C-alpha cells in the first residue's frame with residue numbers, strides 16, 4: 001500500500017506556466033522525497049480520472065499541483081466517489097490566483113512548501129455543496145462560491161489567454177460600471193432579502209479573485225458557511241470602497257452584510273462560480289456536507 005505522496009499535475013494551470021514550473025520542481029521534489037509518483041492530466045485523462053486511478057492504486061497522500069480549479073476538480077472527484085476519509089490532501093499552488101492556499105497559509109515557494117508538507121500539520125477541512133440550475137446539478141467547493149457580479153467576471157474571463165493574479169482585480173474594476181445587478185431573492189436560515197444584488201459570496205476560505213477578501217469571516221474548519229452580500233448598493237459607493245476588498249473590512253461598507261449561514265438559497269437570474277470556475281446559473285442552494293477532507297497546511301498560524 002503506497003504511503004508516499006502521489007502528485008496529480010495540471011499542466012494548463014496559470015495559462016500553461018504550471019508545466020514549466022513542474023519541470024523545475026520535479027527534480028527538487030525527487031531529491032527531497034526520493035522516488036515520487038506523479039500523473040499529468042491531458043485531453044485523454046482528466047484530473048478526475050487521474051484522482052480515481054490514484055485512489056484505486058492505493059495512494060493515500062495526494063498532492064494536487066495547480067490552481068484553485070485543479071484542487072476543485074480533484075476534490076470533487078474524491079467527494080463524488082466517497083473517498084475523502086481515506087485521503088490526506090496537500091495543495092501545491094501553481095495556479096495564477098491560488099486563493100485557497102492563501103487562507104491555508106500554504107506557500108508557493110517550493111522549499112518552504114516542502115517544509116510545510118513535511119511538518120505534516122493537517123486540518124479537517126469543510127466542503128460545501130452547491131445544487132444549481134434547472135436540472136439541480138451538484139458540485140462541491142472548498143474555497144469561495146460567488147453569484148451575480150462575481151460569477152459574471154469569472155464567466156467573461158474564462159476564455160482569456162492572459163492568466164495572472166491581477167487579472168480578476170483588473171476585470172472586477174473594468175466591468176463594474178456597466179453591470180446591471182440582478183433582482184434576486186436570498187434566503188438564509190430565517191432571513192429573506194429581496195433586491196438588486198451586486199454580489200453574494202459563500203466562503204469556506206477567505207480569499208477569492210487573486211487576493212481579494214470577500215468573506216474575511218470564513219473559517220475552513222467551522223460548522224457554518226460565511227456569507228457576504230451587497231444589495232441595493234450604488235455603483236459609486238462600491239467603487240469608492242473597492243480598496244476594502246484587499247483588507248478584511250468589506251463588512252464596514254454601507255449596504256454590505258457579512259454574516260454566517262447553515263443553508264443559503266438564491267432564486268432569480270444569476271450566474272454561479274465556485275473556486276474560480278464558472279459553473280452555471282441559478283437557482284442555487286448551498287450548504288456544508290458531513291464529509292471533511294484532511295488537508296496539509298499552515299493554517300491557523
Ligand SMILES: Nc1ncnc2c1ncn2[C@@H]1O[C@H](COP(=O)(O)OP(=O)(O)OP(=O)(O)O)[C@@H](O)[C@H]1O
Nearest residue numbers: 012013014041042066067068069070095096097098
Ligand atoms: N491537461 C489539461 N489541459 C487543459 N486544461 C486542463 C487540463 N487539466 C485540467 N485542466 C483545467 O484547467 C483549468 C484551470 O486550472 P486552475 O484553475 O488550476 O489554474 P488557474 O486558473 O491558473 O489557477 P487559479 O484558479 O488559482 O487562478 C481547470 O478548469 C481544469 O479543469
